[in-house]
Amino acid sequence: MNAQSIQLRTPLSDSCPRCGGEVILQDELLFFKCPYCGSALYVESHTLYPRTVLAPKLSDWRQVCAHVEAWAAKAYGKRGAQTMHRILQGLRRVEMQYFPVWVLRTKKGEVHTRPAAGTAASEMWKLNVQAEHTADMPDHKLPLPEIPCRAVLAWAARQGMKASAITATGLTYVPVFALHYRAGGEPFTMVVEASTGDILADYVPPTLGVSWRAIGYSICGSLVVAEAVAWGLTSYVYYLYPIRGLAFCTNYCAIKALVWLVVTSGLIVLFSAPSPSQSRRRSRDKK
Numbered sequence: 001m002n003a004q005s006i007q008l009r010t011p012l013s014d015s016c017p018r019c020g021g022e023v024i025l026q027d028e029l030l031f032f033k034c035p036y037c038g039s040a041l042y043v044e045s046h047t048l049y050p051r052t053v054l055a056p057k058l059s060d061w062r063q064v065c066a067h068v069e070a071w072a073a074k075a076y077g078k079r080g081a082q083t084m085h086r087i088l089q090g091l092r093r094v095e096m097q098y099f100p101v102w103v104l105r106t107k108k109g110e111v112h113t114r115p116a117a118g119t120a121a122s123e124m125w126k127l128n129v130q131a132e133h134t135a136d137m138p139d140h141k142l143p144l145p146e147i148p149c150r151a152v153l154a155w156a157a158r159q160g161m162k163a164s165a166i167t168a169t170g171l172t173y174v175p176v177f178a179l180h181y182r183a184g185g186e187p188f189t190m191v192v193e194a195s196t197g198d199i200l201a202d203y204v205p206p207t208l209g210v211s212w213r214a215i216g217y218s219i220c221g222s223l224v225v226a227e228a229v230a231w232g233l234t235s236y237v238y239y240l241y242p243i244r245g246l247a248f249c250t251n252y253c254a255i256k257a258l259v260w261l262v263v264t265s266g267l268i269v270l271f272s273a274p275s276p277s278q279s280r281r282r283s284r285d286k287k
Helices: 061-089 122-126 149-158 212-240 242-271 276-286
Strands: 012-015 022-025 031-033 040-044 047-053 097-106 111-115 166-183 186-193 199-201
Touching: 012 047, 061 166, 061 186, 061 199, 097 149, 111 122, 111 149, 122 186, 122 199, 149 166
Parallel strands: 047 166
Antiparallel strands: 012 022, 031 040, 040 047, 097 111, 097 166, 166 186, 186 199
């Protein structure tokens, strides 16, 4: 939906939330500027809200790739940087987008944010709206909020916040790069906040961290090979020394049973753990 295609049917008169000057709108767009202080405003239900667009520090796709690889190297070492480099090479060029966020400020100095657009990425709930610099973007490049402010105020009331405790309400556009990729057969989303450089990832791909399941497979394979060698050696000893070999076989079987009991218990715990997609789903449900 384009902001230029939506017009107000009736004239609107209200005061600017920035300077307090009276603003009269006739057939104006939902996005406009105050004629007195020049503040960017947004109109919703005959109410004016200040509108802020954060300036991006990362605007080029190459800068984003280098920034993400540096983050992976710092967090997971050289192997993590190489893995992330392969992931980024398999992605198409991702364009920067401006994601709308409703911002509520209280008398206690608290800042509460809620997405102003529908999204399945839980990382969008963690966006930082405290960037130092702002930008002046053309109105037609900014998406309209899909979630109205009254819905956010209703959420605040359910959280126990009184309307009198809210001192300011505004709409902030955060520049982000949303990276969607697959690793280990699971879908992942990584959000790079272009205004601060923060990287928000709901779950770390197993290929970047320690893959405990791969370690479990390696241990099982090693035990199978070791048992085959030990069984051959036991059979050879029993063939040469039947009496001593019998005692050796008894001790070997007891030790083997204990080892397999420990390994089986560990594998049950390992493979009963939730998959990455289930972990993200549970985290999103809690919110």
